[in-house]
Amino acid sequence: xxxxxxxxxxxxxxxxxxxxxxxxxxxxxxxxxxxxxxxxxxxxxxxxxxxxxxxxxxxxxxxxxxxxxxxxxxxxxxxxxxxxxxxxxxxxxxxxxxxxxxxxxxxxxxxxxxxxxxxxxxxxxxxxxxxxxxxxxxxxxxxxxxxxxxxxxxxxxxx
Amino acid sequence: xxxxxxxxxxxxxxxxxxxxxxxxxxxxxxxxxxxxxxxxxxxxxxxxxxxxxxxxxxxxxxxxxxxxxxxxxxxxxxxxxxxxxxxxxxxxxxxxxxxxxxxxxxxxxxxxxxxxxxxxxxxxxxxxxxxxxxxxxxxxxxxx
Numbered sequence: 087x088x089x090x091x092x093x094x095x096x097x098x099x100x101x102x103x104x105x106x107x108x109x110x111x112x113x114x115x116x117x118x119x120x121x122x123x124x125x126x127x128x129x130x131x132x133x134x135x136x137x138x139x140x141x142x143x144x145x146x147x148x149x150x151x152x153x154x155x156x157x158x159x160x161x162x163x164x165x166x167x168x169x170x171x172x173x174x175x176x177x178x179x180x181x182x183x184x185x186x187x188x189x190x191x192x193x194x195x196x197x198x199x200x201x202x203x204x205x206x207x208x209x210x211x212x213x214x215x216x217x218x219x220x221x222x223x224x225x226x227x228x229x230x231x232x233x234x235x236x237x238x239x240x241x242x243x244x245x
Numbered sequence: 246x247x248x249x250x251x252x253x254x255x256x257x258x259x260x261x262x263x264x265x266x267x268x269x270x271x272x273x274x275x276x277x278x279x280x281x282x283x284x285x286x287x288x289x290x291x292x293x294x295x296x297x298x299x300x301x302x303x304x305x306x307x308x309x310x311x312x313x314x315x316x317x318x319x320x321x322x323x324x325x326x327x328x329x330x331x332x333x334x335x336x337x338x339x340x341x342x343x344x345x346x347x348x349x350x351x352x353x354x355x356x357x358x359x360x361x362x363x364x365x366x367x368x369x370x371x372x373x374x375x376x377x378x379x380x381x382x383x384x385x386x387x388x389x
């Protein structure tokens with residue numbers, strides 16, 4: 087039998103209006119890279135940091151007059167867990183692809199103003215890396231593309 | 246006075262404990278609970294869900310404690326931004342030191358074999374960070 091891992095789940099409900107707190111919660115969850123299971127039910131692989139981060143989101147929901155609870159759960163089958171991981175991996179892969187496209191475009195120009203692009207893409211890679219729980223092959227390609235941009239800008243400076 | 250927080254300390258709780266011992270209660274004794282229900286009745290809880298001294302309005306517990314005890318030292322407020330970003334990484338503040346602090350604390354938690362030891366190891370780091378920010382405030386620039 088294949089072992090399935092543990093997940094931390096947040097179930098929450100916020101009043102439809104005002105919309106600002108809903109948006110703030112959605113942004114936090116997006117930053118954490120949660121898998122959306124249903125409207126108002128999200129999941130992350132269980133570790134102490136993820137659990138704590140979701141607990142603080144839950145606290146924020148309650149502060150805004152909503153209801154929230156935290157659960158520790160295991161998918162019933164390895165197949166379900168794989169499906170969850172695949173969805174998360176595909177979404178992260180698309181984020182890496184966006185970095186790759188921007189790095190290639192900037193490297194082709196190699197203009198000095200792309201120093202800023204480089205700094206921004208490095209920060210973006212760092213952000214994506216924090217919510218990348220099932221690294222796709224695009225991760226290494228994105229790192230290589232950003233490194234290539236750095237090298238192209240160095241070359242440009244020396245020329 | 247007794248203070249209580251969640252076991253398994255990381256950046257926000259080590260910073261809060263340092264802040265409490267250095268600026269609020271020099272005799273502070275800390276207990277570590279695994280659940281909010283385990284907090285002794287006479288202890289003041291912090292960085293635990295439901296406690297007053299906890300995350301508030303999107304801020305970390307360190308920020309809440311600064312506000313609650315009206316500590317207005319600019320060096321502490323600068324440290325609060327670093328702790329916020331190390332803990333929450335939501336880019337509310339520009340605090341490039343945060344990533345480094347987070348890594349140092351993660352490293353310490355690998356060698357500390359208890360929460361008490363984690364406090365003992367991390368306090369000198371916050372002492373020095375505070376000294377650096379204090380001098381930076383006095384000079385109006387980063388000390389050389």
